[in-house]
Amino acid sequence: xxERRFIRGIALAGVASLVAACSGGxxxxxxxxxxxxxxxxxxxxxxxxxxAAHPDIQVRHTDAGGGGDSSTKLLTASRAGNAxxxxxxxxxxxxxxxxxxxxxxxxxxxxxxEDDFSDEVWEMTRFEEEVYGLPQDVGPMVLLYNRARFDxxxxxxxxxxxxxxxxxADVRExxxxxxxxTFAPSEFGNFAGLAQQAGADWWTVEDREWTxxxxxxxxxxxxxxxxxxIDRDLVRPEPLLTPEWNNRVNxxxxxxxxxxxxxxxxxxxxxxxQAGDWAIAPLPQWESGxxxxxxxxxxxxxxxxxxxxxxxxxxxxxxxxxxxTAYDIQxxxxxxxxxxxxxxxxxxxxPPDLTARQQDYWDIATEAASNTVPGVTWGPNVSTASDAYxxxxxxxxxxxxxxxxxxxxxHDTVVEDMDRVGFDISN
Numbered sequence: 382x383x384e385r386r387f388i389r390g391i392a393l394a395g396v397a398s399l400v401a402a403c404s405g406g407x408x409x410x411x412x413x414x415x416x417x418x419x420x421x422x423x424x425x426x427x428x429x430x431x432x433a434a435h436p437d438i439q440v441r442h443t444d445a446g447g448g449g450d451s452s453t454k455l456l457t458a459s460r461a462g463n464a465x466x467x468x469x470x471x472x473x474x475x476x477x478x479x480x481x482x483x484x485x486x487x488x489x490x491x492x493x494x495e496d497d498f499s500d501e502v503w504e505m506t507r508f509e510e511e512v513y514g515l516p517q518d519v520g521p522m523v524l525l526y527n528r529a530r531f532d533x534x535x536x537x538x539x540x541x542x543x544x545x546x547x548x549x550a551d552v553r554e555x556x557x558x559x560x561x562x563t564f565a566p567s568e569f570g571n572f573a574g575l576a577q578q579a580g581a582d583w584w585t586v587e588d589r590e591w592t593x594x595x596x597x598x599x600x601x602x603x604x605x606x607x608x609x610x611i612d613r614d615l616v617r618p619e620p621l622l623t624p625e626w627n628n629r630v631n632x633x634x635x636x637x638x639x640x641x642x643x644x645x646x647x648x649x650x651x652x653x654x655q656a657g658d659w660a661i662a663p664l665p666q667w668e669s670g671x672x673x674x675x676x677x678x679x680x681x682x683x684x685x686x687x688x689x690x691x692x693x694x695x696x697x698x699x700x701x702x703x704x705x706t707a708y709d710i711q712x713x714x715x716x717x718x719x720x721x722x723x724x725x726x727x728x729x730x731x732p733p734d735l736t737a738r739q740q741d742y743w744d745i746a747t748e749a750a751s752n753t754v755p756g757v758t759w760g761p762n763v764s765t766a767s768d769a770y771x772x773x774x775x776x777x778x779x780x781x782x783x784x785x786x787x788x789x790x791x792h793d794t795v796v797e798d799m800d801r802v803g804f805d806i807s808n
Contacts, residue, residue, distance in 0.1 A: 413437065415694055416467070418444075418467070426710050430707065435700075440467075459687060464687040467684055468683055469517070470680060472516075472681060482686065487694075494699050502719050502720075513683060523749050524538070531636065536548055542606060561616060562636070567620055574675035578666075578674055579603050579667055591760065593795050604788050627652070631651070642715070643717075645732075648735055657734075657737040673752055673754050675753065762799055769794040773794075
């Protein structure tokens with residue numbers, strides 16, 4: 382029963398050098414030194430601020446790569462007994478890390494931040510009295526669009542997916558060199574979020590019995606929709622953030638990115654010259670008037686079982702997730718904080734550089750955050766699902782085979798993997 386409540390509440394070479402860096406411990410004169418793995422630039426700035434304010438605890442930050450890479454390295458290091466004291470872990474990966482006995486329950490240290498997060502945010506990292514991470518940022522999905530190009534072509538921002546298809550057709554007619562959007566075969570989290578918005582449940586669990594639904598009706602509806610856009614050349618199927626894609630963005634040939642609130646910061650990194658040209662809007666809906674969106678991405682600061690200083694590590698994680706200095710750095714980087722105070726602070730902050738001219742940026746962000754799909758279940762083999770998705774969808778795009786067929790392959794692979802490992806599967 383505890384497992385059921387837990388899983389329903391949460392979203393279930395380089396390694397050698399990283400392991401060598403994880404020798405945290407006492408630095409002398411009573412100073413505790415902690416090792417911390419996390420990606421991107423803002424954590425490093427936050428660590429510097431923490432160290433300046435905490436002479437008795439000093440943290441060493443290592444960029445361990447993106448979320449998926451970092452989790453793989455974390456699992457390997459944990460099995461070797463050399464995991465860092467603290468690590469960023471994406472919400473959807475937390476179940477697998479708990480099942481693999483990587484993360485420590487830090488509930489005995491976190492009472493002081495009990496009211497700093499909404500129940501929906503807490504659900505991603507804890508169940509009952511067990512806390513497996515401090516939520517740091519959340520990524521509600523929105524539509525990032527090039528407002529300058531929309532104005533140039535006389536386009537209306539779509540509010541439904543039906544309108545999105547119509548606008549995609551208008552783009553191709555008015556500027557054949559451009560596409561409204563990209564369908565990226567490797568973006569597992571993005572497609573999962575779109576399916577969740579449509580009502581899909583890829584994993585559910587009841588009394589330790591799992592049901593896998595990657596082939597459910599809602600998922601197939603989303604797959605058929607994007608297949609239709611691809612077939613009509615209304616979206617361009619290709620990877621994101623390649624030199625070719627970046628060039629198209631800079632030339633104004635990619636007009637939207639249905640993604641999450643972290644996307645403006647990413648896009649600014651490859652299209653700085655378009656600062657101020659872009660804006661966000663609510664993600665299109667399947668039914669007019671609906672507001673539901675999924676969370677795509679976001680991470681928690683977790684304490685590992687390998688840490689010799691879990692209390693100090695928890696103190697650092699709490700500061701990183703709730704202190705005003707920390708969330709001000711997050712906001713400046715375009716992240717949406719997980720803590721309530723940080724979310725409140727966004728409305729007093731300027732928008733990210735890419736969307737610098739959008740005065741209601743944070744109002745739209747807050748609206749998206751308040752309408753996220755609750756109770757999303759992530760399974761214990763998300764990494765297997767992600768790999769299978771990338772392989773099957775990439776092959777489908779390359780060979781011109783239907784996306785629904787590829788999703789069926791992903792579903793079958795996930796079920797077979799869970800059955801092989803020994804999970805009780807209902808389908």
